[in-house]
Amino acid sequence: MTTTKGNPRFSSVGTRPVRHDGYDKVTGKALYGADVELPGLIHGKVLRSPHAHARIISIDISEAVKVPEVQAIITNQNFPAHKDEAVSETPGPAINLKQQTANILAGDKALYKGHAIAAVAASSLHAAEEALALINVKYEVLPHTSTVEDAIQKDAPLLHEQYQNNIASHDVLELGDVEAGFAQADLIVEREFRTSTVHQGYIEPHSATGWWTPNNKISIWGSSQGHFQIRDRTSLVLGVPVSDIKVIPMEIGGGFGGKTTIYLEPIAALLSKMTGHPVKITMSRSEVLEATGPTSGSYMKVKLGATKEGKITSAYADLKFEAGAYPGSPVGAASNCIFTPYDIENIRIDGYDIVNNKPKTTAYRAPGAPIGSFAAETLIDELAEKIGMDPLDLRIINGAKQGTTRASGISNPVIGGIETFQATKDHVHYQSKKPTPKTGRGVAAGFWINGSGAACAVANVNFNGTINLTIGSMDIGGLRPAAAQHVAEVLGIPVESINPQVGDTETVGYTSMTGGSGGAFKTGWASYEAAQDVKRQMLERAAEVWEASLDDIKLENGFFIHSHDSELKMSFKELAGHLPDTGGPVVGRANLDPRGPGSAFATHVVDIEVDTETGKVTILRYTAAQDAGTAIHPSYVEGQIQGGVVQGIGWALNEEYFMDEFGGMTNSSLLDYRMPTSLDLPMIEALIVEVPNPLHPYGVRGVGEVPIVPPLAAIANAIYDAIGVRMTELPMNPAAVRKAISGG
Amino acid sequence: MDSHLTSDRVDMDDNETTTKFIVNGREYSLKIDNRYTLLDILRDHLRLTGAKKGCDLGECGACTVLLDGKVVNSCQILAARIKDKDIRTVEGLSQSETLHPLQLAFIENDGGQCGYCTPGFIMAAYPLFESEEELSTEEIKLSLAGNLCRCNAYGSIIDSVAYALEIKTNE
Ligand code: FES
Ligand code: FES
Numbered sequence: 001m002t003t004t005k006g007n008p009r010f011s012s013v014g015t016r017p018v019r020h021d022g023y024d025k026v027t028g029k030a031l032y033g034a035d036v037e038l039p040g041l042i043h044g045k046v047l048r049s050p051h052a053h054a055r056i057i058s059i060d061i062s063e064a065v066k067v068p069e070v071q072a073i074i075t076n077q078n079f080p081a082h083k084d085e086a087v088s089e090t091p092g093p094a095i096n097l098k099q100q101t102a103n104i105l106a107g108d109k110a111l112y113k114g115h116a117i118a119a120v121a122a123s124s125l126h127a128a129e130e131a132l133a134l135i136n137v138k139y140e141v142l143p144h145t146s147t148v149e150d151a152i153q154k155d156a157p158l159l160h161e162q163y164q165n166n167i168a169s170h171d172v173l174e175l176g177d178v179e180a181g182f183a184q185a186d187l188i189v190e191r192e193f194r195t196s197t198v199h200q201g202y203i204e205p206h207s208a209t210g211w212w213t214p215n216n217k218i219s220i221w222g223s224s225q226g227h228f229q230i231r232d233r234t235s236l237v238l239g240v241p242v243s244d245i246k247v248i249p250m251e252i253g254g255g256f257g258g259k260t261t262i263y264l265e266p267i268a269a270l271l272s273k274m275t276g277h278p279v280k281i282t283m284s285r286s287e288v289l290e291a292t293g294p295t296s297g298s299y300m301k302v303k304l305g306a307t308k309e310g311k312i313t314s315a316y317a318d319l320k321f322e323a324g325a326y327p328g329s330p331v332g333a334a335s336n337c338i339f340t341p342y343d344i345e346n347i348r349i350d351g352y353d354i355v356n357n358k359p360k361t362t363a364y365r366a367p368g369a370p371i372g373s374f375a376a377e378t379l380i381d382e383l384a385e386k387i388g389m390d391p392l393d394l395r396i397i398n399g400a401k402q403g404t405t406r407a408s409g410i411s412n413p414v415i416g417g418i419e420t421f422q423a424t425k426d427h428v429h430y431q432s433k434k435p436t437p438k439t440g441r442g443v444a445a446g447f448w449i450n451g452s453g454a455a456c457a458v459a460n461v462n463f464n465g466t467i468n469l470t471i472g473s474m475d476i477g478g479l480r481p482a483a484a485q486h487v488a489e490v491l492g493i494p495v496e497s498i499n500p501q502v503g504d505t506e507t508v509g510y511t512s513m514t515g516g517s518g519g520a521f522k523t524g525w526a527s528y529e530a531a532q533d534v535k536r537q538m539l540e541r542a543a544e545v546w547e548a549s550l551d552d553i554k555l556e557n558g559f560f561i562h563s564h565d566s567e568l569k570m571s572f573k574e575l576a577g578h579l580p581d582t583g584g585p586v587v588g589r590a591n592l593d594p595r596g597p598g599s600a601f602a603t604h605v606v607d608i609e610v611d612t613e614t615g616k617v618t619i620l621r622y623t624a625a626q627d628a629g630t631a632i633h634p635s636y637v638e639g640q641i642q643g644g645v646v647q648g649i650g651w652a653l654n655e656e657y658f659m660d661e662f663g664g665m666t667n668s669s670l671l672d673y674r675m676p677t678s679l680d681l682p683m684i685e686a687l688i689v690e691v692p693n694p695l696h697p698y699g700v701r702g703v704g705e706v707p708i709v710p711p712l713a714a715i716a717n718a719i720y721d722a723i724g725v726r727m728t729e730l731p732m733n734p735a736a737v738r739k740a741i742s743g744g
Numbered sequence: 745m746d747s748h749l750t751s752d753r754v755d756m757d758d759n760e761t762t763t764k765f766i767v768n769g770r771e772y773s774l775k776i777d778n779r780y781t782l783l784d785i786l787r788d789h790l791r792l793t794g795a796k797k798g799c800d801l802g803e804c805g806a807c808t809v810l811l812d813g814k815v816v817n818s819c820q821i822l823a824a825r826i827k828d829k830d831i832r833t834v835e836g837l838s839q840s841e842t843l844h845p846l847q848l849a850f851i852e853n854d855g856g857q858c859g860y861c862t863p864g865f866i867m868a869a870y871p872l873f874e875s876e877e878e879l880s881t882e883e884i885k886l887s888l889a890g891n892l893c894r895c896n897a898y899g900s901i902i903d904s905v906a907y908a909l910e911i912k913t914n915e
Contacts, residue, residue, distance in 0.1 A: 016854075018851050018852065018854070019851070019854065021859070022850070022851035022854075023843075023851065024859075025850075025856060025859030025862050026834075026843065026846075026847040026848075026850045026851055026859075026862055026863075026866060027794070027834065027835065027837075027838065027843070027847065028792070028793065028794020028795070028833065028834040028835045028863045029794075029835075030859055031793065032793075032796070032860060034787075034793075034796075034797065035787075035793040037791060126777075126779065200894075201894045202858075202860075202894055203796070203798040203804055203806055203858075203860045203861050203892060203893070203894050204796065204798065204858070204860045205797070205798070251858070251859065251860075252858060253796070253798075253858050253859070253860025253861075254857075254858045254860060254894050254895055256894070282797075284800060285798070285799040285800065285801060285803075285804075476857075476858065477857050477858070477895070478857065635854050635900075636854075636857075639854065639857055639895070639897060639900070642896055642897075642899055643857065643895050643896040643897070645896075646896035646898070647894070647896065669799065669801055669803060670798075670799050670801070670803035670804050670892065671801070671803045675892060675894060676896065676898075677889050677891075677892060677898075678885045678888050678889055678891075678893075678898040678901070678902060679885055679886065679889045681896075681898060681899075683899055684899065
């Protein structure tokens with residue numbers, strides 16, 4: 001673990017200051033999406049489909065509008081009509097607006113149980129609920145399909161006419177010649193894998209408040225991972241210019257990828273337009289589970305070939321990922337990640353994006369990568385076993401390096417993959433004997449691409465030497481302090497004298513969402529540049545105060561000094577006091593679109609025990625090594641690693657969507673959708689490896705996502721080590737493990 | 745009470761009874777819709793939004809408050825049950841400028857990431873802080889097992905509570 005002393009190369013970077021938002025969060029003052037209160041606020045509620053697949057014949061609201069206090073009811077018809085094609089009118093991926101809008105309020109068909117059909121605004125929540133019950137929807141129930149394997153059958157019901165066999169896309173990545181590669185192999189391992197649909201599981205349900213004023217300006221309050229993205233998408237769906245929409249970011253109670261799109265925002269805005277009141281809509285827990293998120297269930301067939309010395313010669317993957325109701329599973333990202341920890345000359349990956357009657361999938365922490373990795377890393381383990389090699393040694397000899405070509409054809413930049421294999425191998429955990437003969441130990445590696453995007457920051461210097469720092473990235477895991485640390489590092493001032501905050505869409509420049517593990521990378525960098533801008537201007541002010549030449553003045557450890565006159569020395573704070581009489585305020589500003597957020601590699605080792613009677617798997621010890629580039633705030637890096645690992649553990653052992661015969665989710669509560677509690681876990685040791693990213697001023701790499709990638713396979717490999725059975729389906733819950741033990 | 749929901753409509757509904765109760769030392773006498781839960785009363789009527797609604801089903805602990813000193817999920821307490829009760833929420837933990845040791849401990853040990861679960865965990869840990877017994881990590885874990893944290897800050901949450909208990913013993 002990185003020492004608490006900080007990084008010797010830096011003053012602020014690498015230290016662990018307390019969170020600027022800590023006080024608000026422990027006193028209940030921090031305001032999240034549902035905490036919004038406005039004058040005249042009324043409430044919205046959404047009617048949802050009870051059917052997994054049904055044609056909507058008619059929606060009769062005549063009784064519902066009679067409920068006193070009901071002020072407006074809308075359906076899909078109230079939105080502008082959109083073309084059924086992908087458009088790229090805003091930064092970020094192209095979106096099909098017809099589908100996006102129909103996911104917000106269904107068009108001619110309901111495509112999953114929980115699909116929004118209509119929305120009511122009323123002056124009380126109870127009245128809104130009463131009205132929902134009185135909306136009369138006539139459905140023609142259609143046959144449904146809820147797995148990828150069913151969805152591609154010839155006689156499967158089609159969700160959308162244009163996607164034959166429910167296959168929305170099929171993309172191939174190819175490198176070298178897989179057949180030739182398998183011909184060179186002494187040994188081939190091949191298996192089928194299945195994973196179930198899982199949810200991001202943030203504890204804060206979605207909430208949005210919209211206020212459409214008569215001058216056609218819209219304000220939206222809500223929690224999301226990217227308020228600019230929320231603004232842009234809402235603008236497209238409503239056909240209102242972005243300049244007329246302001247999104248005010250509230251604190252976010254967890255997102256993990258799931259709060260990167262819109263569900264309630266356009267509804268709240270439209271209901272507000274119709275009623276003249278601000279309208280707040282908050283989802284219930286079952287709405288969250290049935291109609292937002294999740295990430296794909298999958299079917300995979302993966303094959304690896306290697307020489308008897310352990311060199312992998314060829315890799316093949318057939319990845320069939322569930323997109324849910326509309327195209328857009330993370331199969332592309334999974335294809336890009338599945339074999340990337342390794343240097344393999346011959347690769348082919350077939351990635352299928354398949355629609356079925358489940359909620360439209362949304363990003364979930366390293367989208368797609370854990371799924372593919374579950375398959376690939378299980379097979380790597382099997383190869384090592386068959387060859388009779390240590391599984392980490394096998395990874396080390398095949399490890400990807402700088403310059404290794406990935407399946408996508410991209411050549412690796414500076415990466416720390418092998419470093420994490422080695423760090424794990426050298427760690428006391430891996431070196432230690434297994435605590436009991438019954439203990440199983442497993443390892444697995446993982447890769448995540450990391451993304452970036454535009455970012456802006458503004459640093460306002462107060463005359464008392466403090467700085468108000470406004471950033472455009474939503475803070476989902478400690479970004480405010482990390483951004484402040486960048487500024488503190490440049491200016492040599494204490495991080496406590498910086499007050500970081502997230503600006504709304506009108507107070508800071510366009511900033512892409514906090515996703516792809518890019519938040520600290522891009523907004524850290526923007527904060528760094530804003531601080532550099534402050535520094536330049538402050539140097540000029542010092543020159544003015546001293547009537548000296550600019551070239552003679554330096555900023556060192558928070559003091560402005562004159563190179564030739566040691567008498568001339570001023571702290572940052574003293575100089576700030578001179579700002580009013582040397583030209584007024586200093587504002588540092590940065591607007592950039594940095595590339596190269598570095599690639600993220602992780603290697604995990606886990607010890608488990610299996611209760612062979614009940615099938616229950618208990619995690620005994622977990623160590624997660626990860627290349628963080630440079631850890632700005634090591635506690636937050638550790639927090640991200642631990643958080644990702646635990647979500648991976650939940651995914652591996654318990655979490656899944658149970659669908660009934662009618663295609664609806666039956667476990668849409670937190671009791672039945674079982675996420676890990678404090679009792680399920682040992683301490684997870686985060687082992688930070690630092691291979692600085694040369695493309696960032698301080699060497700930062702994205703860290704938030706990759707820790708969720710290795711746990712699925714690491715645990716499966718540990719179970720194999722314990723009981724000698726390869727688990728190829730998730731979750732590996734007690735029933736599944738018992739079944740595997742009994743040979744079923 | 746600035747909420748439209750309460751102030752405008754309070755007298756029109758027959759589902760309502762006047763209820764007296766204490767929150768954070770202050771006495772209230774309110775006409776309350778019987779269908780309301782304590783969580784709704786706190787959040788919508790009193791505008792105390794520290795307690796969060798993560799599930800409304802008693803499954804996440806984000807709404808944890810103290811009812812006559814006992815840890816409860818406020819989303820599971822109906823209005824009728826708060827008559828004459830003494831309720832404490834996270835907003836009432838620190839009456840002065842100084843934070844409660846538990847709050848300080850959560851700041852110092854970074855006992856949360858997004859912070860959504862934090863008020864619930866702090867309130868769930870409160871009786872541990874008040875108790876005279878010495879508690880092991882396992883016992884702390886057990887007492888907090890009803891609270892979910894999806895950021896999985898469990899390690900630092902347990903550390904925070906243990907740290908607060910330690911400060912108390914050393915004082
Ligand atoms: S909101 Fe009360 S337990 Fe979840
Ligand atoms: S800190 Fe986010 S849910 Fe606990």
